[in-house]
Structures are given as structure tokens and as C-alpha cells.
Amino acid sequence: MQLVKVGLCAFGMSGKIFHAPFLKEHPGFFMAAVVERSKEDSKEKYPDAVIYRSVEEMLESADIELVVVNTPVQTHFEYTKKALEAGKNVIVEKPFTVNLAEAEELSRLAEEKGLFLSVYQNRRFDRDYLQVQKIINEGKLGNIKEVEIRFDRFRTQPSGKAHKENPDAVGSGSLHDLGSHLVDQGVQYFGFPEKLFADVFSMKGKEFANDYFEIILFYQNDLRLRLKSSVFSKEAHYAYIIHGDRGSFLQERTDNQENELASGVIPEYGKDWTQPLQEPDGILNFLNENQETERIYTSSDPGNYMNYYQQIYEFIVFGYALPSPADEIIKNMKIIDAAMLSAREGRVVEL
Incomplete structure (x- = not known):
């Protein structure tokens, strides 16, 4: 099975509950990196994930192809843009951005880079x-x-x-x-x-x-x-x-x-x-x-949030439909x- 290496931008409530458990249990994903600015809470359950102290450090150093931007909404635009410019595919937490203009710019950038951008509408x-x-x-x-x-x-x-x-x-x-x-x-x-x-x-x-x-x-x-x-x-x-x-x-x-x-x-x-x-x-x-x-x-x-990550995996491996793509969430x-x-x-x- 093809393995997709993932980096998590934060390990707060969203990371601990909505993302890390599914990335660990899904056999097609490997949580290779996680950003924790001062703590090391992820070590206990995810010892194989390398801890970085900033998103920028993770993007520069980690061997990953998919980034989950699960930081506060005010940082979604900045971190998603940096991840796309670093050549990474992105899942960004809802809400997509703080306004329409930011959402449209990120959608255009992903298309220009030939990368996928999905919003986590769980x-x-x-x-x-x-x-x-x-x-x-x-x-x-x-x-x-x-x-x-x-x-x-x-x-x-x-x-x-x-x-x-x-x-x-x-x-x-x-x-x-x-x-x-x-x-x-x-x-x-x-x-x-x-x-x-x-x-x-x-x-x-x-x-x-x-x-x-x-x-x-x-x-x-x-x-x-x-x-x-x-x-x-x-x-x-x-x-x-x-x-x-x-x-x-x-x-x-x-x-x-x-x-x-x-x-x-x-x-x-x-x-x-x-x-x-x-x-x-x-x-x-x-x-x-x-x-x-x-x-x-x-x-x-x-219901089952695992199905979101299953659809992401099937898009990557088989080219099936991408769940909640950026150009769709622009309407929201x-x-x-x-x-x-x-x-x-x-x-x-x-x-």
C-alpha cells in the first residue's frame, strides 16, 4: 500500500481529536511530523513523528507530501500559502480562511502549483x-x-x-x-x-x-x-x-x-x-x-470521520474525487x- 507522509501544523484539540488518531489508524498514512512550539505531548501516542518548533521549520526540514493546517483561522492563509509554495499538498481546517479574497488566492495558487487543497468539512x-x-x-x-x-x-x-x-x-x-x-x-x-x-x-x-x-x-x-x-x-x-x-x-x-x-x-x-x-x-x-x-x-x-481521510487517500492513489476541494468551499x-x-x-x- 502506498504510504502518504503527513505533517501536522499543531497538536491542540483539533490535532489530538480530529486528525492524529485517523492518520495513525489509516494504513495509507504516516504522521511523520508535528509542530509543537514548546511541548512534546505527541510523543506518547505518536513517537515516530518528529517534533518541530515552527511550521516554517517543518516545511523546510520534514520529508512530507501532505500538510494539515489545523492552526487558528487567522493563520490559515499564511500557513497554507507557505505549504503550497513549498510544494506540499494541503488539508486546511474549517473555516477555510477569514474571507473570500484569501480563499480565492489560495485556490488559484494550488491550481498554479498543480497541488491539491482540501478543506476539512468533517x-x-x-x-x-x-x-x-x-x-x-x-x-x-x-x-x-x-x-x-x-x-x-x-x-x-x-x-x-x-x-x-x-x-x-x-x-x-x-x-x-x-x-x-x-x-x-x-x-x-x-x-x-x-x-x-x-x-x-x-x-x-x-x-x-x-x-x-x-x-x-x-x-x-x-x-x-x-x-x-x-x-x-x-x-x-x-x-x-x-x-x-x-x-x-x-x-x-x-x-x-x-x-x-x-x-x-x-x-x-x-x-x-x-x-x-x-x-x-x-x-x-x-x-x-x-x-x-x-x-x-x-x-x-x-457517521465516520475516517471516510474523509479515506477519500483523500483514494484521490491521491486512484484519482477519485477530492473531498471538499478549495474551489467548492469558496462558495461557502x-x-x-x-x-x-x-x-x-x-x-x-x-x-
Whole structure:
């Protein structure tokens, strides 16, 4: 099996949970290098990975062909550009960049260099997202008319992470953080909208970056898609609400991969490694072919973030489709930029 040597730009939460375990367990990857500026936390589980004290040092010295840029969003553009200029393929964490202009420049550079650039949109591999996609594809809801996708939390106190909460740090706040998931899911389900209206602000106060947003996406077929997030949501809502002219579907956000990875669960290659659901997590209510109402309690199949890295490997080795390529995620950045503009000016923005 062809072995792909990978360098990890950081070993914080993202590196420890979302990347390193999968790179270790997938037989086609070898985590050859990792950047830790002062610590050596990676040594215990990944003793074969050479530790570098800066991204620049790793790019100059390490024998790697793929770089994972999993640093704070404010550094994504700088480090991704340096990696591409060093001749390395890149996976960059979401959000892609802090704005559209940076995203477009990186996409052009990757194309000029003949390198691939993929954005780590891991929520495409969540069980709840996949279940909604399945229900939409089955067509039981008829023509989709109204959709709401939410990603709520109850985090009313500051986290102390300046790159996420400092209002003066471009790219900080929930819109770029959780919004990058919701925007991506909306575009994957229904395509690119024609216009939007957004409300984006901080419930904790002006001294913090935005922690609330609501974006209404308008589509040519009169579909209305609402994307919403709040950190003042103690009681959970249905994360996905889909209404069509033949029925409705309600889906909870039940994917638990992040929590299981944080607890130390090993993601086995080629297997569904997450714990099974204990009860149904969705409700499908629709008119069947006999115009009779059917109400079904549904259970989603397991999600698996390993499938992202499997798709990366299959692209490298077999030339299959690249998951979430840069030129595709540029659409998401257009929506995020437009949402910021809409919120500032209080108007509908054409796309």
C-alpha cells in the first residue's frame, strides 16, 4: 500500500481529536511530523513523528507530501500559502480562511502549483447530516419548501480563546466557526442561493465576537433555508427541520464522534467505531402513495470521520474525487462574507 507522509501544523484539540488518531489508524498514512512550539505531548501516542518548533521549520526540514493546517483561522492563509509554495499538498481546517479574497488566492495558487487543497468539512460525515441527505434523496417529502438547520450550545461564559472571541480578530466568532458547518451543509443539500439576509451579533456583549447568527437563504424555487446558532440554548432543538409539500422530517443532532474521540476511543479503520444509538433520533411524517399519513420514527446510521481521510487517500492513489476541494468551499466563503455584510448594513444581499 502506498504510504502518504503527513505533517501536522499543531497538536491542540483539533490535532489530538480530529486528525492524529485517523492518520495513525489509516494504513495509507504516516504522521511523520508535528509542530509543537514548546511541548512534546505527541510523543506518547505518536513517537515516530518528529517534533518541530515552527511550521516554517517543518516545511523546510520534514520529508512530507501532505500538510494539515489545523492552526487558528487567522493563520490559515499564511500557513497554507507557505505549504503550497513549498510544494506540499494541503488539508486546511474549517473555516477555510477569514474571507473570500484569501480563499480565492489560495485556490488559484494550488491550481498554479498543480497541488491539491482540501478543506476539512468533517460534519459531512456526521450521522445526522447523512440521515437528512438520505431522507431528501428518497423524495418522500415532495418539493422542499422550508428548512432550518441549527447548531446550538450552552456556553454563556467566555472561553478565554482570543482567536475565537476577540471581536477585533478577523474571522473570530460563531459565524466562521459553527457557521462554516451550517453553510456547507445547506449548500451541499440545496446548492448555492441567490440572496440572503443575516442577523449576526454577540449575546454576551460587544466586547466579544459574535456568538449568535441567523441567516435566511433565498432560492429561485421559493425555498427558504434558515441557518441558526446560539450559545444560550440550554434545551436542545431539532437540529434539522425540513418541510415539503408532502411531509416533514425532524432530525436531532446525535453524532457523538467528537465526544468519543475526546474520551480516548480509537477510530478503527474499516469499521463503524462509534457507539450505536439507544433510541430513534428522527421523525418522518408524510403522505404515502395512497394519500395516507405515515409517521415513522427513524434511526440514523453511524457517521465516520475516517471516510474523509479515506477519500483523500483514494484521490491521491486512484484519482477519485477530492473531498471538499478549495474551489467548492469558496462558495461557502461567499455566503459568510455576504452574511457579515448583510448584518452590518441590515439589508438583503444578492449573491
